[in-house]
Amino acid sequence: MLRTEEMLLNVGPQHPSTHGVFRLVLKIDGEIIKEAKPVIGYLHRGTEKLAENLQYTQIIPYTDRLDYLAAMTNNYVLCHAVETMMDLKIPDRAEYLRVIAMELGRVASHLVWWGTYLLDIGAVSPFLYAFREREMIINMLNELSGARLTFNYMRVGGVKWDAPEGWIEKVGEFIPYMREQLKGYHDLVTGNEIFMNRVKGVGRYTKEDAINYSLSGANLRCTGVKWDLRKDEPYSIYDRFDFDVPVQEGGDAWARYHVRLAELEESLKILEQAVEQFPKEGEILAKVPKIIKAPKGEAYVRIESPRGEIGCYIASDGKKEPYRLKFRRPSFYNLQILPKLLEGENIANLIAILGAIDIVLGEVDG
Amino acid sequence: MSGEKDLEQLKKEAAAKAKAAALAKQQGGVEEAPAGDDEKAKAIAAAKAKAAAAAKAKAAALAKQQGGAEEAPAGDDEKAKAIAAAKAKAAAKAKAAAQGGAAGDDEKAKAIAAAKAKAAAAAAARAKAKPAEEETPEELVPSPNQPYLDKYVKVIEEHLGKDVLEDFYINNLSKDVPTLVAKPENYYKIAEFLRYNEQLGFNYLSEFHGGDFETHMEVYAHLYSYNNRQSVALKVKIDREKPEVESLSKLWAGANWPECETYDLLGIQFKNHPNLYRIMLGDDWIGHPLRKDYEPYDVEV
Numbered sequence: 001m002l003r004t005e006e007m008l009l010n011v012g013p014q015h016p017s018t019h020g021v022f023r024l025v026l027k028i029d030g031e032i033i034k035e036a037k038p039v040i041g042y043l044h045r046g047t048e049k050l051a052e053n054l055q056y057t058q059i060i061p062y063t064d065r066l067d068y069l070a071a072m073t074n075n076y077v078l079c080h081a082v083e084t085m086m087d088l089k090i091p092d093r094a095e096y097l098r099v100i101a102m103e104l105g106r107v108a109s110h111l112v113w114w115g116t117y118l119l120d121i122g123a124v125s126p127f128l129y130a131f132r133e134r135e136m137i138i139n140m141l142n143e144l145s146g147a148r149l150t151f152n153y154m155r156v157g158g159v160k161w162d163a164p165e166g167w168i169e170k171v172g173e174f175i176p177y178m179r180e181q182l183k184g185y186h187d188l189v190t191g192n193e194i195f196m197n198r199v200k201g202v203g204r205y206t207k208e209d210a211i212n213y214s215l216s217g218a219n220l221r222c223t224g225v226k227w228d229l230r231k232d233e234p235y236s237i238y239d240r241f242d243f244d245v246p247v248q249e250g251g252d253a254w255a256r257y258h259v260r261l262a263e264l265e266e267s268l269k270i271l272e273q274a275v276e277q278f279p280k281e282g283e284i285l286a287k288v289p290k291i292i293k294a295p296k297g298e299a300y301v302r303i304e305s306p307r308g309e310i311g312c313y314i315a316s317d318g319k320k321e322p323y324r325l326k327f328r329r330p331s332f333y334n335l336q337i338l339p340k341l342l343e344g345e346n347i348a349n350l351i352a353i354l355g356a357i358d359i360v361l362g363e364v365d366g
Numbered sequence: 367m368s369g370e371k372d373l374e375q376l377k378k379e380a381a382a383k384a385k386a387a388a389l390a391k392q393q394g395g396v397e398e399a400p401a402g403d404d405e406k407a408k409a410i411a412a413a414k415a416k417a418a419a420a421a422k423a424k425a426a427a428l429a430k431q432q433g434g435a436e437e438a439p440a441g442d443d444e445k446a447k448a449i450a451a452a453k454a455k456a457a458a459k460a461k462a463a464a465q466g467g468a469a470g471d472d473e474k475a476k477a478i479a480a481a482k483a484k485a486a487a488a489a490a491a492r493a494k495a496k497p498a499e500e501e502t503p504e505e506l507v508p509s510p511n512q513p514y515l516d517k518y519v520k521v522i523e524e525h526l527g528k529d530v531l532e533d534f535y536i537n538n539l540s541k542d543v544p545t546l547v548a549k550p551e552n553y554y555k556i557a558e559f560l561r562y563n564e565q566l567g568f569n570y571l572s573e574f575h576g577g578d579f580e581t582h583m584e585v586y587a588h589l590y591s592y593n594n595r596q597s598v599a600l601k602v603k604i605d606r607e608k609p610e611v612e613s614l615s616k617l618w619a620g621a622n623w624p625e626c627e628t629y630d631l632l633g634i635q636f637k638n639h640p641n642l643y644r645i646m647l648g649d650d651w652i653g654h655p656l657r658k659d660y661e662p663y664d665v666e667v
Contacts (some may be wrong), residue, residue, distance in 0.1 A: 041646040048631075049655050085539045211592060214571050214620025225592060232595070299540035300573060300588050300599065311573050313586065324656075328573040336623050365646065366627075 004030040009347075013042055017120045017351045020361025024338075024354075028347060036342035038335060043365035051325040056082050056156055056292045059325070064150035066329060067363040069112050072098075072105035072141075073305040075154035077327070080235060081301045081312040082156045085294040093282035094158035095237045100171060100274050101144060101153060103267045107178065108137040109306035110264050117257075117355045118189060121198050126189055133181055136174060143167060156292050158285035172275045175268050182264060190261070199253040203341045203353035206251060213337040216330050217308025218263065219357060222248045222255035229304040240277065241270045253356035260358075263306075293320050300328075307331050307358055329366055331359040509536040514596055515544035521565050522546075522556060530556060537599065543588070545599040553585075553602040554612035560589060560600065561617045567591045568598060571614070574624035576632045578657045583609040583634055587621075604634070613639035631656040 012023040021042035027035040047066065051059045056078070063074035076098060083090065115130030138148045143164055145153035153160055189195055205213075207223040220227060228245040230238040246262030248255035294316035302311035311328030334357050341353050509515075519534050533547040548556045560568045568589035577584045582603045589598050604611050613636035614621040625636045626645035633654035636642055644651060652663040 041644075041648075044646040046655060084541060209619075211570050212619045214618065227592065295539065297539040298537065298586075300543070300586075301541065302572060302588075309572065311588070313573065313575060315577055315579075323579075324577040326573075326575045326577075328575075332623065332627075333620055336620060 006034060011350070013039070017355065018361070019116060019359070020364075022359070022361050022364070024350075026342075026347070026350075031347050033342045033345050033347055033350065036339045038338055040332075040335070040361075040364050043361050045365070047327065047366055048325050051322055053321060055320045056294065056322070059322075060154065061150065061152045063327075064152055065362055066327060066366065067109075067305060067307060067310070067331070067360045068149055069360050070102075070105045070109040070306045071149060071151050072102045072153065073303065073310060074327075075151065076102060076236070077301065077303050077305075077310050077312045079154045079156050080303060081299055081314050082292065082294050084301050085297065085299045085314065085316065086156070086288075086292075088157055088286050088288065090158055090236075090286050091283040092237075093162075093279045094284045094286070096274055096278050097144075097159045097163060097284065098154060099236055099238070099241075100168075100271060100278075101141065101151075101159075103271050103274070104137050104141060104171070106267045106306045107264055107271075108134045108141075110260050110267075111137075113260060113306075113358045114185065117358075118195070120351045120355045121195070123189065123192075123195065126185070129181070129185070129188070133178060136177075140167070140170060140174070143170075155285060155288075157288035158283070162284050168275055168278050171271060175272050175275070178268055179265070182261070182268075185261065190257075196254070198352055199257060199356070202253045202349050203345075203356055204250070204252040205337065205341065209337070209340075210251070213340075214333045215308070215337060216333065217304070217306070217358075218256050218259040219308060219334050219337075221246065221259050223251040224249045229302060229309060233302070235301070235303055238270075241273045243269045253352055256356045256358075291320050293318060294322065302328065305330055307360065307363070308334055327366060329363040331361075331363040332366065335359050335364055509538065509542040511536055511542045511544050514598075518544060518546065518560075518566065518598060521563060522559060525563070526552065526555060526559060532603070540599070543597050543599050545601060548600060548602045550602055550604050550611060553600075554614070557587070557600060557612075557614050557617055560598065566598075567593045568596075569593065569618075571618035571620045571624075572597075574614070574621050574628070576628040576634050576656075578606070578632055579603075580606070580658050582606050583632065585611055585628070585634065587614065609633060610635040610637060612637050613642075615639055630654070633657060 006027055006029050009026040009028050010023065011026060012018045013021045015022075018024075023039040023042070025037040025039060026033050045065070047062050050062060054062075059078060060075055063078050064071040066074050111130040111134040115127035115134075118126040141151060141153075142148050144167060145151040145161060147153075205223065207225055210220050210223045210225065216227075224247055226245050226247045229235070231243075231245050243266045244262075246259050246266060248258050294314060296316055296318040298313065298315040300311060300313040302309050304310075308330030309328065310330050313324070313326040313328070314322050315324040317323045338354065338357065342350060345353065515534060515536055519531065522530065530549060530552040531546055532549045535545055537543050537545045546556070560566050568591045570590040570592055571587060572590045573586070573588040575586055577586065583606050585602050585604065587600045589600060590596070602611060609632070611634065613625055615625060615636075616638065622640065623645060625639055626642060628634050629636060629639075629642050630644045630646050630651075631654055643649070647655075653660050655662075
């Protein structure tokens with residue numbers, strides 16, 4: 001009788017498809033994965049420890065380096081936590097700038113996911129299209145904040161820079177262009193039979209599993225849970241916009257693909273309305289003291305990042321530095337289900353499953 | 367409180383004065399208006415000031431207990447005034463009457479006062495849950511989440527007994543989340559109950575972490591129920607010398623890695639955890655960095 005021996009296979013820590021330093025120790029029997037053990041922590045920089053000796057404004061650049069593909073939401077969650085504790089009222093113009101920046105970031109982040117995911121499973125050209133569009137967003141955010149990835153744009157009480165002359169119009173022009181491109185994406189990939197065979201029914205989990213494993217974002221919505229913090233626990237000014245929360249029932253990589261692409265369209269919808277409603281003038285920073293001190297006590301806030309629910313917990317003793325700061329990083333929580341998904345899977349599906357979770361290692365390791 | 371009458375009078379004056387100052391600042395400080403008409407507002411402000419002072423004394427005691435750096439003698443006139451100012455400012459927002467002068471407070475004191483008032487409010491909310499506090503119900507606007515907290519506590523007490531909770535309150539700083547503080551020995555029991563009870567059904571673990579508060583360690587879990595669309599924060603205070611608590615990973619699979627992280631960075635042991643290991647740092651790392659007494663150990667330095 002034919003038999004194979006169990007062997008250990010290392011994927012990573014340096015592997016192009018893990019999109020960072022992430023290692024998987026696989027126990028395989030032939031082509032079947034018996035057990036998968038993720039090894040993380042290669043990028044752990046101790047953000048939370050560092051933050052204990054920094055003033056709130058000084059922590060913002062560190063948040064850029066957590067989820068570096070969508071740094072705007074990270075900026076926001078920290079500011080939002082401090083603002084919630086201080087009970088600050090944010091000027092309208094600042095809120096609109098924040099929402100536009102965050103939604104542009106979400107589009108850029110999903111584009112990276114779309115491009116690299118397809119690259120991972122063997123389609124090279126979509127990557128080039130995705131990065132072409134992403135480059136435009138990055139350039140816009142660069143004009144706004146002066147940086148391409150690590151924006152350091154938001155402040156407690158508002159934003160650092162006002163939009164440059166003609167910037168809002170530029171965003172407005174980008175929206176119809178991006179819509180047109182999205183159609184092209186669908187034509188190019190969505191109906192492709194090879195692609196469908198690669199992702200359909202792969203990495204499937206149920207709604208109960210998703211909730212049990214604390215999944216969030218597209219990883220949760222692909223199982224039919226209609227849940228988006230922008231809609232269900234509105235923060236900032238998201239209650240002023242009309243948009244849908246895309247859901248799929250399948251719970252597989254195919255469903256996640258569709259949720260993310262539909263989210264791109266919803267983000268464009270939000271952007272369109274934000275550009276339309278953008279106040280002609282106004283303050284971009286609320287009246288805040290020079291040295292920001294969160295009141296004594298603790299707070300936990302959560303918002304919707306492109307990867308799911310990002311949260312920030314602050315315990316303050318009334319000083320200018322937080323006593324304890326904690327980020328709830330969606331990638332860290334989302335990655336937990338990976339060993340379960342890989343067990344019994346064919347090794348060829350490994351990358352298709354890992355890629356569909358959409359992790360950023362800077363965020364996993366904190 | 368002793369010397370009630372004198373203190374009362376003093377506070378009343380301070381409150382009124384501070385209120386006027388706050389308003390004057392808000393409106394640019396030029397408006398003049400008769401002050402005699404807001405007797406009622408004054409009374410309310412006074413009551414608030416009193417409550418704030420009581421809450422503050424409590425908070426101060428607590429701070430002292432926890433070894434916090436802040437020292438706040440309860441009789442301190444300046445601080446009482448600042449708190450009264452912040453409280454009164456909130457109360458008087460709707461009123462149009464204002465009196466000039468008394469603009470001695472500088473910007474910084476204001477900011478501090480505002481922050482203090484928040485802390486005081488939180489402390490007051492906590493105090494409310496306990497008997498023997500002389501507070502009038504009118505000076506606290508009940509949080510919209512108060513009924514939820516009442517419900518959770520009622521259901522828990524009905525099923526698990528009267529004294530399984532150490533404390534419970536609405537956390538005003540944290541979007542009014544109902545917060546339960548479990549006694550360490552009942553922590554798992556309560557978590558299990560929150561998870562599986564039909565009326566509660568908190569099936570989603572949104573966030574899990576620990577903290578070192580020098581007098582004790584703390585574990586904080588933010589739970590959410592997708593069926594009822596409600597949140598709750600569950601905390602437990604544990605002994606700092608022997609930080610050990612039951613693992614929740616049997617209840618929520620999502621607690622697995624966050625517990626590893628908490629163990630790694632804070633040294634809290636989780637009993638019955640399937641695989642507790644140093645998830646971020648290496649196995650040979652010495653110490654737990656997020657502990658406040660952590661000393662970095664590096665052979666090369």
